[in-house]
Amino acid sequence: MKRILISLIALGLASCDQAPKTVSQTPQAMQATKPIEYTDARVRLAPNGMDMTAGYLTVKNNSDKPIEIIGASTDIADHIELHTHIKTNDGMMSMQQVEKFDVPAKGNFELAPNGAHLMIFGVKPNLKEGDAAKITLKIKDNPDLIVDAKLVANPNIEIDGMKKDGNNKAEHSH
Amino acid sequence: MDKVEKQGRLYRMLWRWHFYAGIILLPFIIILSLTGMVYLFKPQIERAIDKPYHNLQLSGAIAPPSAQVAAALKTEPNAQLRHYEMPEFKNDAPRIYIFSKGKEYVVYVHPVTLQILKKVPKEGRFMQIARNIHGELLIGKKGSYIVEAAASWAIIMVVSGLYLWWPRNQKGLGGILYVRGGKNLWRDLHSVTGIYVSVFAMFFLLSGLPWTDVWGEGFKAVRRATHTMPERQDWTTSRKEEHNRLMEEMGHEGHELNAPYYNLSVDDLVAHAKLENLKYPIEIAPPNKKTKNWVLRSQSQNRTQRIEIEYDAKTGQELKRTPFAKRHIIDKVVGVAVAAHEGQLFGPINQLLGVLTALALSLMSVSAFKMWLSRKPNGILGAPPPIKDQKIGFGIAFLILFFALFLPVLGISLVIVALIETLILKRIAPVKNWLGIA
Incomplete structure (x- = not known):
């Protein structure tokens, strides 16, 4: 519970009223070859001074049975929890650890900001943009799905940087 | 008589x-x-002009869009992202539109090596000249x-x-x-x-x-007077107007985006876009002075297929969806007419x-x-x-x-x-x- 609280503070209260999004179309970048595939796997650089961050990807289930992602681990951090956003009784949004992610048969499961995500704890220091992260997704009754993710810029850090050197001033040439 | x-x-x-x-x-x-x-023949001609940046040999994993954007932004001082145009095929270079010192450039970035393959002022593109x-x-x-x-x-x-x-x-x-x-x-x-x-x-x-200056201006006034939804008008009448829009959107001050770390990035929008079945060209625009949201839009030349989806930059939540069918009646009429004018409404x-x-x-x-x-x-x-x-x-x-x-x-x-x-x-x-x- 304490951990969830920490992650809540770390991630901020995102206002949201959506369940994790499941979409049934075929992602354009994927080809239906393997039973389970993924795209856009990315781990955000941890915000300044923190050792936790979030990982996102889209999982595609090509088989005609639903699958369940029941856990995850990585070589760049201590451990990973499966998290999602939920709406509490008082209408607030909060992050919550879940047992599993359900990927519908012949469907997609998108892990993205404002929805389901991999909450990554104990991130190794000195990682930089472009570094590789190997994430292993445990799938019930199936072999593990090995995901090659990339470390990506954290928009919050980027924005702070932009503010620091104040480079947003466009010249006015009317 | x-x-x-x-x-x-x-x-x-x-x-x-x-x-x-x-x-x-x-x-x-x-x-x-x-x-x-x-x-x-804009689509065919542009495809031919961009041929050297399509079907690239890829040896290695594709870099995240945010890294591609970062590479493009390095080519000009104090550059900002105007929008990211998703490559239609995996082996195509993305076109990244950046803004620097009042000017817009199109930058083609190699999706794996992040090499700059081509950079051209938007005004200098062949179809733009035509x-x-x-x-x-x-x-x-x-x-x-x-x-x-x-x-x-x-x-x-x-x-x-x-x-x-x-x-x-x-x-x-x-x-x-x-x-x-x-x-x-x-x-x-x-x-x-x-x-x-x-x-x-x-x-x-x-x-x-509708593209003209005098008639077009009057027409836009009518559109505004009968307007119910504040969406971006779907056509521009002149380069001047395009420039004004550029300046309005790319603005003067810094973004107000100091929310914690849930902010969206171009990577998230690309992942969303892949699940949306949009018609190419697909543009992803970051928040700017005019809108605080990330915008994902299909800029299909057949305007009846266009759609715009807005996401809250801070929370990542989808806020609004404006498909062609939901647009203002004037935009619909102009959209169909313009698509036909440009030869893109019903194919060859x-x-x-x-x-x-x-x-x-x-x-x-x-x-x-x-x-x-x-x-x-x-x-x-x-x-x-x-x-x-x-x-x-x-x-x-x-x-x-x-x-x-x-x-x-x-x-x-x-x-x-x-x-x-x-x-x-x-x-x-x-x-x-x-x-x-x-």
Whole structure:
């Protein structure tokens, strides 16, 4: 519970009223070859001074049975929890650890900001943009799905940087 | 005055209008037809121009879009992302539109190595140049007025042309529906082509009006007055307007985005986009001065397939979805008309109709010129002779007034021509005679 609280503070209260999004179309970048595939796997650089961050990807289930992602681990951090956003009784949004992610048969499961995500704890220091992260997704009754993710810029850090050197001033040439 | 005489006067008057306006219009019709024909093939031509940046050899994993964007932004000082255009195929380089010092550039980045493959100012792209000739004759605002005047007068040419074509005391359909040879060849080419192409020409002229400066501005005012949804208007009238939009959106101050770390990035939008089944080109635009949201949009040239989805930059939540069907009625009408004008509404047949119209208009210009050369007496312009008293009927006066109000640039140019005629041309006898002014 304490951990969830920490992650809540770390991630901020995102206002949201959506369940994790499941979409049934075929992602354009994927080809239906393997039973389970993924795209856009990315781990955000941890915000300044923190050792936790979030990982996102889209999982595609090509088989005609639903699958369940029941856990995850990585070589760049201590451990990973499966998290999602939920709406509490008082209408607030909060992050919550879940047992599993359900990927519908012949469907997609998108892990993205404002929805389901991999909450990554104990991130190794000195990682930089472009570094590789190997994430292993445990799938019930199936072999593990090995995901090659990339470390990506954290928009919050980027924005702070932009503010620091104040480079947003466009010249006015009317 | 009896009916026959009345009609004869009207015929001669419209003939004179058709003649003078036509002579001035000829070069413009040809320029607009040729550049228009090129623009009809925008998707094919751009694909050909960008061929070196498609089907790239990829050795390794594709870099995240945010890294591609970062590479593009490094090419100019203090550059900002305007939008990221998703590559249609895995092996294509993304086109990244960046903004620096009041200028927009298109940067092609290698998706694996992040090498800059090409960088070009947006204004310098071939189709943009064709478009600038077509809309502004490459001379900006002034050119836009000239094009608008030409288009307005061309509408008069179609209307007066139809009147002149209308069969009177004719035996057979030669010169009406089919072309006769011999001495009638150029005349028939002009009038017969004219009758077949008139509907299409009229469509292109009218559907081009929303882009113009004067007519377009008035039209936009109507759109605003009847507006219920504050979405981005789906067309721009000039480079000036595009520039203003650029400056408005890319603004002066820093973003207000100091939320914790849930902020969206281009990576998230790309992942969303892949699940949306949008029509290419697909653009992803970060928050800017005008909107605090991330915007994912299909910029399909067939505007009926366009859609815009907005996401809250801080929370990542989807806020709004504006498919074509939900747009303002004016945007819908313009959207369909513009898509057809650009040859993108119904595939190759649409392009073919555009080409045929452009070719027909060119042929009409050439045949008109030939006809004029063969009839023109030495030493004078050779305009049809004027009617003695220049009196026009009430109906015609009303018609002129209607067109002058509906097409303001036409009205203004009418006044200017009338002033020049009475104040200058009529007072210089040789000029007056050469022109054939009464």
